[in-house]
Amino acid sequence: MPEEVISIRNLHTHFRTEDGVVKSVRGVDLDIGRGEVVGLVGESGSGKSVTAHSVMRLIPPSGRIVEGQILFEGADLAQASVRQMQKVRGDRIAMIFQEPMTSLNPVLRVGEQVADVLRLxxxxSKREALDEARDLLGRVGIPDPQARLASFPHELSGGQRQRVMIATALACRPQLIIADEPTTALDVTIQAQILDLLRDLKRDFGCSVLLITHDLGVISETADRVAVMYAGQIVEVAEVAALFDEPMHPYTIGLMRSVPRLDGDLPEDRLLPVIGGVVPNLAELPAGCAFQTRCPHVHERCRSQEPLLHAVHSGHQVRCWLHDA
Amino acid sequence: MMLEHTASIDGTMPEQMAPRDEAPLLQLVDVRKYFPGRKLFFKTGLTAVKAVDGVSLSVRRGETLGLVGESGCGKSTLGRCILHLDPPTTGQVLFEGRDLATLSPEEMRGRRRDMQIVFQDPYSALNPRKTVGSILTEAYRIHGLLTPAQRVERVCELLDMVGLRAEHIHRYPHEFSGGQRQRICIARAIALDPKLVIADEAVSALDVSVQAQVLNLMVALQKRLGLTYVFISHDLRVVRHISDRVGVMYLGRLVELSDTASLYRRPLHPYAEALLSAVPRLGPRKDGTRIVLKGDIPSAMNAPSGCAFHPRCPHRRERCAVDVPELREHAPGRFAACHYPLLDQPAPQEHNRVQSIGASA
Structure with missing residues (x-):
């Protein structure tokens, strides 16, 4: 693997709620190499977004990083001061959110919004920043960027707004871009455009990307490596081809099977293979493996001992007793 | 059990599953829905938004018709027109041969029992102040069906049918997960034994593993109750899985209507082709290069001339900017609204594609 840009070590993020302490992230280890796109995939409540927000130190006040390190450019972001984080955010690490309409200021022209980042x-100067903003808008595929500088966000389509967000993220040539469901709110033909753009930018700017999504297809087409999250833990990590060729964790396998196919024969009875049961309550997790209540291969050891993430092949790690060496 | 109970509701036995050749359950004849445009300062002219612009199709008893398209293509508006939740501006919706527009309010209320809808967001579709029992007995109260004791019995039966438990009857919507709430919405939709259920993005808000469970439930209920579905979704995977036939919409029009297998194997309309190609694959692509359309979807207020897709179409020719193509049958059971449908072209693997095609907006 190339040199690491960021190393997340044993990250634990907890939230205080009425129902007790919710352990949203329970010991995540993840490295992202230079120029690498790492996909973080999981369902609602798996902890993928909390992991990303922890890196940016953007978790709400009820949440706290209780343990672990986030090593980035020689500093531990888990311990960084507010002032230090302000220097990192938007400059060294940039974030792209799902809904560009809510992350752009509706009363500011898009040119100013991109330029603000550059000035800050x-x-x-204002003039230099606007010139650079125009070049960036052009670079992310916005037609007639000079005219668009004066547009307000509501005058742009969803796809164009997401391009503006990407331009803003790129403004300071960050080391790492965290993209949290960047195409989920977009139509499929527009999603294809944005995914192409992300790939081009990775190639041209050499920045690393942490891509958070619930969509296995988006991961498959964009990421170099994938980490699958379930109940606050990474349950499987692999190169993208290896994960789709040979998924190992029963949850990953179940998830892939439950996605309807675009080709091949349909099942005679029109029924999809499903993962039975529901996601466990993160405030009252059972002893042992978090997936035990839904796993078709559950056995005695899963109920008492928690499996660790360990390498089965080089670069392919699984958190499951079935693959215990 | 279920069928006996149904019989007791209206005193008749449920109808047999109809043979395929019988008259369609639902027929749309040139349905149009125009919304008046905004009046802008200093501008007097009103531009109508042509949300649905001349859709004709029929749905057979017991089949699932998928409707796909991107935002603003009119698929949800069409769903609402079918139920006369938003009556169409012009055109007819024939349900069992009768034009819904000609029914008296009294008759229409009776008809509503036969036509139900399940929405995308189960959080906003259920009244948070009512228990599940109250939500599910409401339909019987409105239609004056069954005694209170029978209603409770029937609700327990419904809960069982959608995979919930009888004790859930006293709980409130917030006590359930998204998937469970959608099951409650489905239970409500089937409470009166409808003939037609319109599912408008019914599984789109759910996680993949929950989505699979709810899809399986819908398939099982269709088999058990002989339901006919109009399944509206932007998700081409889900639509392929559940539909017998699929209609593809673009800017208020049906651009292709085919049986599911043929459509996904070889679409006729260039938009259908691009749409299918844009769906991210799981694992490596087997079918050649992805087609990436340039530009955005035009506004329904200001649709392009001729074929509405022509500015983005990789195969467009001069005629496309002038003549509006009609939906025509190009192969048995396969309809497309295109002057140059993709009929006699080589399969995608051999076809030499350009990766980025079409005009920018």
């Missing part, structure tokens, strides 16, 4: 972090 790079100290450019």
């Amino acid at each position: 972090h790079r100290g450019l």
Whole structure:
């Protein structure tokens, strides 16, 4: 693997709620190499977004990083001060959210919004910043960027707004871009455009991307490596081809099977293979493996001992007793 | 059990599953829905938004018709027109041969028992202040069916049918997960033994594993109750899985209507082709290069001339900007609204594609 840009070590993020302490992230270890796109995939409540928000230190006040390190450019972001984080956010690590309409300021022209980042972090003059903003808008495929500088967000389509968000993220040539469901709110033909753009940018700018999504297809077409999350833990990590060729964790296998196929024969009875049961309550997790209540291969050991993430092949790690060496 | 109970509701036995050749359950004849445009300062002209612009199709008893398309293509508006929740501006909706527009309010209320809808967001579709029991008995109260004791019995039966437990009857919607809430919405939709259920993005808000469970439930209920589905979704995977036939919509029009297998094997309309190609694959692509359309979907207020897809179409020719193509049958059971349908072209693997095609907006 190439040199690491960021190393997340044993990250634990908990939330205080009326129902007790919810352990949203329970010991996540993840490295992202230079120029690498790592996909973080999981269903609602799996902890994928909380992991990303922990890296940016954007978790709400009820939440706290209780343990672990986030090593980035020689500093531990888990311990960084507010002032240090302000320097990192938007400059060294940028974030792209799902809904560009809510992350763009509706009363500011898009040119100003992109330029603001450049003025704040790079100290450019207003004129220089606007020129650079125009180039960035052009780079992310917005037609007639000079005219668009004066547009308000509501005058742009959803796809164009997401391009503006990407331009803003790229403004300071960050080391790492965290993209949290960047195409989930977009139509499928527009999603294809944005995924293409992300791939081009990774190639041209050499930045690393942490791509968070619930969509296995988006991961398959965009990521180099994938981490699958379930109940606050990474249950499987592999190169993207290896994961789709040979998924190992029963949850990964179940998840892939429950996605309807675009080709091949349909099942005679029109029924999809499902993962039975529901996601466990993160405030009252059972002893042992978190997936035990839904796993078709559950056995005695799963109920008492928690499996650890360990390498089965080089680069392919699984958290499951079935693959215990 | 279920069928006996149904019989007791209206005193008749449920109908047999109809043979395929019988008259369609639902027929749409040139349905149009125009919404008046906004009046802008200093501008007097009103531009109508042509949300649905001349859709004709029929749905057979017991089949599932999928309707796919991207935002703003009119698929949800069409669903609402079918139920006359938003009556169409012009055109007819024939349910069992009768035009819904000609029914008296009294007759229409009776008809509503036969036509139900399940929405995307089960959080906003259920009244948070009512128990599940109250939500599910409401339909019987409105239609004056069954005694209170029978209603409770029937609700327990419904809960069982959708995979919930009888004790859930006293709980409130917030006590359930998204998937369970959608099961409650489905239970409500089937409470009066409808003939037609419109599912408008019914599984789109659910996680993949929950989505599979709810899809399986819908398939099982269709088999058990002989339901006819109109399944509206932007998700081409889900639509393929559940539909017998699929209609593809673009800017208020049906651009292709085919049996599911043929459509997904070889679409006739260039938009259908691009749409299918844009769906991310799981694992490596087997079918050649992905087609990436340039530009955005035009506004329904200001649709392009001729074929509405022509500015983005990789195969467009001069005629496309001028003549509006009609939906025509190009092969048995396969309809497309295109002057140059993709009929006699080589399969995608051999076809030499350009990766990024079409005009930018």
